[in-house]
Amino acid sequence: MQNDLKILTRLGKDLRIMIVAGTEELSHTSREILTPYFDEIVAVTSARDAITQYTPSTFAIVYVDLSLSDMDGMELITKLQSLDKYQKFIVLIDKENVPVMTKLYEIGVTFFAIKPFMPKCFLQVTYDVIRIVLPDQYVEEQVREFHKKLEDITEENKLQCNLLMQQSKLVQTGEMLSMIAHQWRQPLSVITAIIATTRTRMDLDLYKRSDDPYGAIEKDLHNAFVRIEEAADFLSKTVNDFRNFYRPTNTANTFNVAELINSVCRMVIPEKHYLDIELDLNIDTGIVITNFENELKQVLINIINNAKDAFIEKDIAKPKLRITLQKKGERICxxxxxxxxxxxxxxxxxxxLPYFSTKSEKNGTGIGLHMAKTIIERHVGGTxxxxxxxxxxxxxxxxEIIPDKLNEEEL
Ligand SMILES: Nc1ncnc2c1ncn2[C@@H]1O[C@H](COP(=O)(O)OP(=O)(O)OP(=O)(O)O)[C@@H](O)[C@H]1O
Ligand SMILES: [Mg+2]
Structure with missing residues (x-):
């Protein structure tokens, strides 16, 4: 009821009603009850006044008391109906007057307030009529309320979404950092190894010019610097790669796949690797593609590093690694x-799967292959x-890289 009254207040604020009561007292009571809800109330105490003040289509409801002094209430209703057949009435009727009610039903009057009426019931019947008189406004009102609720929900959802976005960004940032950390291990260990070797040689006085008549020191150092530079370059590219990883604007470039494989091997399997890996390269040197070069590099590094881990773990006497690169139709394998x-x-x-690792002692994170697969399938375009x-x-x-599958928008 509380809600009905709220709606009645809103709907009634633009409406006029007429009250035709047989006594001043009834007129007063009805007016008192209805005043808060309607824009204008025309209250009369005779049928004659009612007819003079009545204009079709201007009163949302006409309340008619059946006991009028100058005319039978039912007659007045028929008269007003002849002026406006859509006019809605609420008949104020005595409890005993049930036979009249049947007659009223016959002429299309179906709403009654039984005298002496309780304000609550009086308002309820008024609300019911209003809902019928104003179906469109009522529906509109409901729709408006619904929209408002929807807006509130949408607003709430937006907040939730923002929160989720922020959380997922944090997760992404975390993932990105662990990927960078994962990929940095390799070049960092290359740099550290070169520095350590060079320092040992210096400590052993191997770099004394007198001992190096043929300039081997320069060659040695030059070699070391090139590799440090390469590793440092890779470190910085790794940061960019993974920063771009979550951005669709990452740009592809055109490169020779064989060269890419060679550069990865130089970094991951240096010539005098302590494992002494036998490297068998079967690579077609003429394949040029436009794709995400550095990301592909990250993938190869992960796979080769896993192989190196497996060589150590299984204590393979003669570790061998074979890398083949070939074109099979359109595909690059x-x-x-x-x-x-x-x-x-x-x-x-x-x-x-992310975080699947069997390298518990080695602190394996288990993100290497997951990252590799994501890169190939989502960025590089392949399997x-x-x-x-x-x-x-x-x-x-x-x-397998399918050149056409590279997302156009990522290019
Ligand atoms: N060449 C391989 N030979 C044998 N097992 C492998 C090889 N490559 C991967 N695996 C298995 O796959 C698992 C997952 O590899 P992944 O690179 O995702 O994680 P990880 O190497 O364990 O951890 P991290 O990459 O952080 O060092 C490894 O723990 C290992 O059991
Ligand atoms: Mg790994």
Whole structure:
């Protein structure tokens, strides 16, 4: 009821009503009850006054008391109906007058307030009529309320969304940082190793000019600087790669895939690697593509580093790594195969899952392959899969790049 009255207040504020009461007292009571809800109330105490003051289509409701002094209430209703057949009435009727009610029903009057009426019931019937008289306004009102609620919900949702966005940005930032940290291990260890070797040589006085008549020192240092530069360059590119990782505007560039593989090998498998990895390169040197060069580099580094980990873990006597690059129709296929005994069937399905790692002692994060797969599938445009190569004796990671699949908008 409380809500009905609120609606009645809003709907009634532009409406006029007429009260035709047989006594001053009834007129007064009805007016008192209805005044807060309507814009204008015309109250009369005779049928004659009612007819003179009546204009069709101007009163939302005409309240008619059946006991009028100058005319039968029912007659007045018929008269007013002849002026406006859509006029709505509420008849103020005595409890005993039920037979009249039936007659009123017959002429289309269906709303009654039984005398002596309770304000609550009187208002309820008024509200019911208003809902019928003003179906459109009522619906509009409901729609407005609904819209308001919807706006509130949307507003709430927006806040929630913003919060979620912020949270997901934080998660992304966290992911980005762990990817950068993961990828930085390699070049950082290259730099540290070169510095350590150089320092040891200096400590051993190996760099004394007198001992180096053929200029080996320069060559040695030059080599070291080139590799440090390469590693440092990679460090900085890694930051950009992963910063761009979450941005669709990352730009692709045109590069030779064989050169990319060579540069990765130079960094990840230096010539005199302590593992003494036998590197078997079968690469087509003429493949040029437009794609995300550095991101592809990150993928290769992860795969090769995993192979190196496996060589150590399985204590492989003669570690071998075969990298093939070939074109199969439109597709560009890169295979990286090792001889580290392969991946057990029980876990082969899981290795691309985030945070899956079997390297508990080595503090493996398990994000390497997940990141690699995401890069290939979402950015580079292709597939990354794994199988065991029984002949070679280890895992075989296969990258297939479909040049057309590179997202146009990412270009
Ligand atoms: N060449 C491989 N031979 C055998 N197992 C492998 C090879 N490459 C990956 N795996 C398995 O896949 C798992 C997941 O690799 P991933 O690179 O995602 O994480 P991780 O290497 O364990 O951790 P992180 O990359 O942080 O060092 C590894 O823990 C390992 O069990
Ligand atoms: Mg790894």
């Amino acid at each position: 890169i295979n990286i195969t090792d001889n580290a005994q392969g991946i057990p069937q029980a876990i082969i399905e899981k290795i691309f 990354l899969s794994v199988s065991n190569d029984a002949v070679f004796g280890g895992a075989d990671f296969s990258i």
